[in-house]
Amino acid sequence: MTARLRIEGVSVLFSGLRALDDVSFTVEPGTVHAVIGPNGAGKSSLLNTLCAIYPVTFGRILFGDREVTGLRPDRVAGLGIARTFQNIVVSQGESVFDNLMVGRHRLTRTGVIGAAFGLGRREERAQRERVREIAAFAGLSGKLDAPASRLSYGDLKRLEFARALCLEPRLLILDEPVAGMNEAESARLGELVSAARDALDLTIVFVEHDMGVVMSIADRVTVLNFGRVIADGTPEQVRRDPEVIGAYLGGDPARPAGLAGGESAPASELVADRLTEGPSS
Numbered sequence: 090m091t092a093r094l095r096i097e098g099v100s101v102l103f104s105g106l107r108a109l110d111d112v113s114f115t116v117e118p119g120t121v122h123a124v125i126g127p128n129g130a131g132k133s134s135l136l137n138t139l140c141a142i143y144p145v146t147f148g149r150i151l152f153g154d155r156e157v158t159g160l161r162p163d164r165v166a167g168l169g170i171a172r173t174f175q176n177i178v179v180s181q182g183e184s185v186f187d188n189l190m191v192g193r194h195r196l197t198r199t200g201v202i203g204a205a206f207g208l209g210r211r212e213e214r215a216q217r218e219r220v221r222e223i224a225a226f227a228g229l230s231g232k233l234d235a236p237a238s239r240l241s242y243g244d245l246k247r248l249e250f251a252r253a254l255c256l257e258p259r260l261l262i263l264d265e266p267v268a269g270m271n272e273a274e275s276a277r278l279g280e281l282v283s284a285a286r287d288a289l290d291l292t293i294v295f296v297e298h299d300m301g302v303v304m305s306i307a308d309r310v311t312v313l314n315f316g317r318v319i320a321d322g323t324p325e326q327v328r329r330d331p332e333v334i335g336a337y338l339g340g341d342p343a344r345p346a347g348l349a350g351g352e353s354a355p356a357s358e359l360v361a362d363r364l365t366e367g368p369s370s
């Protein structure tokens with residue numbers, strides 16, 4: 090069973106710089122939750138904090154009734170929290186199948202005693218079967234024997250996603266899952282993320298700059314700017330939020346950049362277009 094993730098008053102300081110400033114929001118179990126914001130808003134810092142790569146300076150993070158704050162990264166993983174990274178991290182020389190098996194080994198309980206009673210081989214068979222199921226789910230069945238180095242960029246990103254699924258996570262954290270993909274590949278991965286939520290009883294938190302994907306797959310969106318939460322709601326709510334409009338377009342939310350006098354189109358329509366295109370950088 091997945092669980093509710095609560096981020097309560099979290100601040101992260103780097104020698105005086107507040108990467109995160111009193112951030113609070115809740116991720117409901119079984120939802121796809123996007124975290125967006127302009128460059129430098131604190132999105133990566135938040136993901137790193139959720140995985141205990143960055144320590145929390147103030148506040149706390151709870152996953153169900155377990156406090157994540159202060160745990161070592163391997164303990165956080167032990168709670169069923171897995172993540173992917175912005176840059177692809179797979180073994181290029183290994184086959185797709187072997188890359189996926191790496192994700193399973195952490196789950197293998199069989200030790201020396203188990204092996205002595207023949208449990209090792211049975212467990213190994215079960216692990217391999219599960220890897221094939223997950224590969225099929227991710228559309229990688231036909232490529233299990235191919236070395237990762239031969240995959241297209243889109244397939245590599247799906248391999249990374251599938252490998253994270255092999256950890257059987259309860260909470261999956263994705264850092265820019267469709268970065269660098271073309272439109273068709275992005276839409277396909279977006280569908281895969283939604284399907285994973287539905288099929289695997291999974292909660293998903295993701296950071297993404299592709300607003301088309303965010304708006305189509307997120308159940309809820311939290312918007313950060315300068316380390317603070319400036320909006321939290323459904324995709325439709327946040328794309329029409331005046332403060333979000335201000336953060337993405339710069340300047341006065343009532344008179345967004347490029348709109349002289351605001352006479353032709355309401356700011357909400359402009360930002361809706363802009364958020365669909367992606368943030369300015």
Ligand SMILES: Nc1ncnc2c1ncn2[C@@H]1O[C@H](COP(=O)(O)OP(=O)(O)OP(=O)(O)O)[C@@H](O)[C@H]1O
Binds near residue numbers: 108128129130132135
């Ligand atoms: N390890 C670190 N040491 C010092 N400062 C950091 C560190 N990590 C992040 N920061 C600072 O924290 C702020 C937020 O950065 P962060 O990378 O979290 O933003 P972001 O929203 O992910 O940006 P982008 O969209 O450009 O990736 C920035 O000012 C950044 O320089």
